[in-house]
Amino acid sequence: MDDKLQVRPMVDAKNGQVTPEIYTDEAIYQLELERVFGRSWxxxxxxxxxxxxxxxxxxxxxxxxxxxxxxxxxxxxxxxxxxxxxxxxxxxxxxxxxxxxxxxxxxxxxxxxxxxxxxxxxxxxxxxxxxxxxxxxxxxxxxxxYKGLVFGNWDANAPALEDYMGDMAWYLDGFLDRREGGTEVVGGIHKWTIECNWKLAAEQFCSDQYHAPYTHASAVQVLQASPANKADGKPLGEGQTPRPVWADALGGVQFSGNGHGSAFFFTEKPDANVWVDGEVSSYFRDTYPEAEQRLGKVRALRLAGHNTLFPTLSWLNGTQTLRIWHPKGPNKIEVWAFCICDRDAPVEVKDALIRSHARAFGPAGFLEQDDSENWVEVQKVLRGYKARQAEFCIQMGMGFEERRQDGIPGLTNYTFAETAARGFYQHWANMMSAENWSEINDLSAADQQEGV
Ligand code: FES
Ligand SMILES: [Fe+2]
Known part of the structure; x- marks a missing residue:
C-alpha cells in the first residue's frame, strides 16, 4: 500500500476536516498497528x-x-x-x-x-x-x-518518553503529583468493550469539551440536584436550580502538542470536579494547600479536565479515572479503567473514590454511558456506504490558537475548540505516513511552525 498517497490526504488539519474511512478501513487499521502502536509510547x-x-x-x-x-x-x-x-x-x-x-x-x-x-x-x-x-x-x-506509570515502546529509535510527552507532562503531573507519596491504583480494573474505533474515544478525551453541556446534560442535572451532592459543602436547597459545572468556571483552555491534548476549565473550588461523597470532597479541600504548593494554583484548581496522551491513554482529573482504549479491530475497543488515588489518602477516601469512580466512569457509569452511546452510534452509521463519503468537520476555533504568557504551556485555545483534535489527527497522519521517527519529527516541526 502506498500509504503516503492514501492516508495523509485523509486528514486535512489546516482546513479542519477528516475522512470517515479512518475509523472503518481494515487496511488503515493494520497500518495503525504497525506505525502508531508499533512506534508510540x-x-x-x-x-x-x-x-x-x-x-x-x-x-x-x-x-x-x-x-x-x-x-x-x-x-x-x-x-x-x-x-x-x-x-x-x-x-x-x-x-x-x-x-x-x-x-x-x-x-x-x-x-x-x-x-x-x-x-x-x-x-x-x-x-x-x-x-x-x-x-x-x-x-x-x-x-x-514516569511518576508511577510504566510505559513501553517497541521502537528503538523513538524519542525518550519525556521528549515524546513534551508539554503534556505538565498536564499529566497535575494528575499524578498532587501529593508527596504519588499515586496508586485502588479497587479492581474495569474492563469492557465498546463497538467503536479507538480514535473516537481518544480524540474526545483529548479535545472535546463541547459535548459535555449536551451529551451529559441530564446526568449533570440529576447529580447536582441530588441532596447527596455536597461538592460545595452544602446540598442544594429546595427551589435552587442545578448549575452545570462550567457555568461557574473562570474560563478554560485547550492544549495541543505532539498529538496529545487536554481541555479544562478553571475554578476557585478545590473539590469542584469531584462530584462525589462529602468525604472525598473534604479530602480534596484539605489537601489543596499541598497540591498548590507542588503544582501551583492553575493546576491545583483545574476543573473538569480531560486528557489524552497519544495514542490511547486518557484521564479525567477529579473523577480520577485513568483509562486505556485498547484497539480490537477498526470497529471495537476494550476499555480498561483504573481508579487513581493519592497513595497517602486515608482508606475511607480510597473506598469512597472507588465507589464514585464506578458510579461515574465504570462500565455502567452515568457519564461513561453517555459518551459511549455517541461513539457506538457514530460507528454504526459508518457501516453505510454514503456515510463514509463526506468529511467530518473539526474546524472549531481554527485560527484562534495562541501561546499563553501565564505559564500554561503549548499551543492553546479556548476550552470549546478542536485545536487538540486537529493536532491529534495531524500527528496520527504523520505517524501513518512517515517511515521512521526522524521523519515524524520533521513533519511535527513543520506542523508547529504552521500552528497545527
Ligand atoms: S511450549 Fe509453548 S508452544 Fe510449545
Ligand atoms: Fe463525556
Missing part, C-alpha cells in the same frame, strides 16, 4: 500493580499481548506474551506473582528475565542440541517509568 501498567519481585501484569500494546514483570532488582521489564516455541499465549492470568512462566502447550518455561530456562524432555527430544539462549521471550526494548 504506550501505557502498560501502574507500578502499584506490580510492587514486588515476580509480580506481573498482562496487557496489550495495540493488539500484541504483553506481560509486564517486576524484576528481582526492582526494575521493570515487559515481554511479548507469546511462547517462542509455537506461539502459544504464555501467561493467561490478568496479574499475579510467579518465579517463572510455563507454557501450557508443551511446557517450555521462562524466567522473570525472559530467558528460556527449561524445556521438557530436552535431552531425549532435542538431544541437548537446542540453543536455549536463542529462544528467550521477545523483550519490549524501551521501558520507562
Amino acid at each position: 504506550l501505557f502498560l501498567a501502574h507500578e502499584s500493580l506490580i510492587p514486588k519481585a515476580g509480580d506481573f501484569f498482562t496487557t496489550f500494546m495495540g493488539e500484541d499481548p504483553v506481560v509486564v514483570v517486576r524484576q528481582k532488582d526492582g526494575s521493570v521489564e515487559a515481554y511479548l506474551n507469546q511462547c517462542r516455541h509455537r506461539g502459544m499465549r504464555l501467561c493467561h492470568a490478568d496479574s499475579g506473582n510467579t518465579k517463572a512462566f510455563t507454557c501450557a502447550y508443551h511446557g517450555w518455561a521462562f524466567g522473570l528475565d525472559g530467558g528460556l530456562t527449561s524445556v521438557p524432555l530436552e535431552e531425549e527430544a532435542y538431544r541437548n542440541k537446542l540453543d536455549k539462549s536463542r529462544w528467550g521471550l521477545t523483550r519490549v526494548p524501551r521501558i520507562t517509568l
Whole structure:
C-alpha cells in the first residue's frame, strides 16, 4: 500500500476536516498497528500493580499481548506474551506473582528475565542440541517509568518518553503529583468493550469539551440536584436550580502538542470536579494547600479536565479515572479503567473514590454511558456506504490558537475548540505516513511552525 498517497490526504488539519474511512478501513487499521502502536509510547501498567519481585501484569500494546514483570532488582521489564516455541499465549492470568512462566502447550518455561530456562524432555527430544539462549521471550526494548506509570515502546529509535510527552507532562503531573507519596491504583480494573474505533474515544478525551453541556446534560442535572451532592459543602436547597459545572468556571483552555491534548476549565473550588461523597470532597479541600504548593494554583484548581496522551491513554482529573482504549479491530475497543488515588489518602477516601469512580466512569457509569452511546452510534452509521463519503468537520476555533504568557504551556485555545483534535489527527497522519521517527519529527516541526 502506498500509504503516503492514501492516508495523509485523509486528514486535512489546516482546513479542519477528516475522512470517515479512518475509523472503518481494515487496511488503515493494520497500518495503525504497525506505525502508531508499533512506534508510540504506550501505557502498560501502574507500578502499584506490580510492587514486588515476580509480580506481573498482562496487557496489550495495540493488539500484541504483553506481560509486564517486576524484576528481582526492582526494575521493570515487559515481554511479548507469546511462547517462542509455537506461539502459544504464555501467561493467561490478568496479574499475579510467579518465579517463572510455563507454557501450557508443551511446557517450555521462562524466567522473570525472559530467558528460556527449561524445556521438557530436552535431552531425549532435542538431544541437548537446542540453543536455549536463542529462544528467550521477545523483550519490549524501551521501558520507562514516569511518576508511577510504566510505559513501553517497541521502537528503538523513538524519542525518550519525556521528549515524546513534551508539554503534556505538565498536564499529566497535575494528575499524578498532587501529593508527596504519588499515586496508586485502588479497587479492581474495569474492563469492557465498546463497538467503536479507538480514535473516537481518544480524540474526545483529548479535545472535546463541547459535548459535555449536551451529551451529559441530564446526568449533570440529576447529580447536582441530588441532596447527596455536597461538592460545595452544602446540598442544594429546595427551589435552587442545578448549575452545570462550567457555568461557574473562570474560563478554560485547550492544549495541543505532539498529538496529545487536554481541555479544562478553571475554578476557585478545590473539590469542584469531584462530584462525589462529602468525604472525598473534604479530602480534596484539605489537601489543596499541598497540591498548590507542588503544582501551583492553575493546576491545583483545574476543573473538569480531560486528557489524552497519544495514542490511547486518557484521564479525567477529579473523577480520577485513568483509562486505556485498547484497539480490537477498526470497529471495537476494550476499555480498561483504573481508579487513581493519592497513595497517602486515608482508606475511607480510597473506598469512597472507588465507589464514585464506578458510579461515574465504570462500565455502567452515568457519564461513561453517555459518551459511549455517541461513539457506538457514530460507528454504526459508518457501516453505510454514503456515510463514509463526506468529511467530518473539526474546524472549531481554527485560527484562534495562541501561546499563553501565564505559564500554561503549548499551543492553546479556548476550552470549546478542536485545536487538540486537529493536532491529534495531524500527528496520527504523520505517524501513518512517515517511515521512521526522524521523519515524524520533521513533519511535527513543520506542523508547529504552521500552528497545527
Ligand atoms: S508452544 Fe509453548 S511450549 Fe510449545
Ligand atoms: Fe463525556
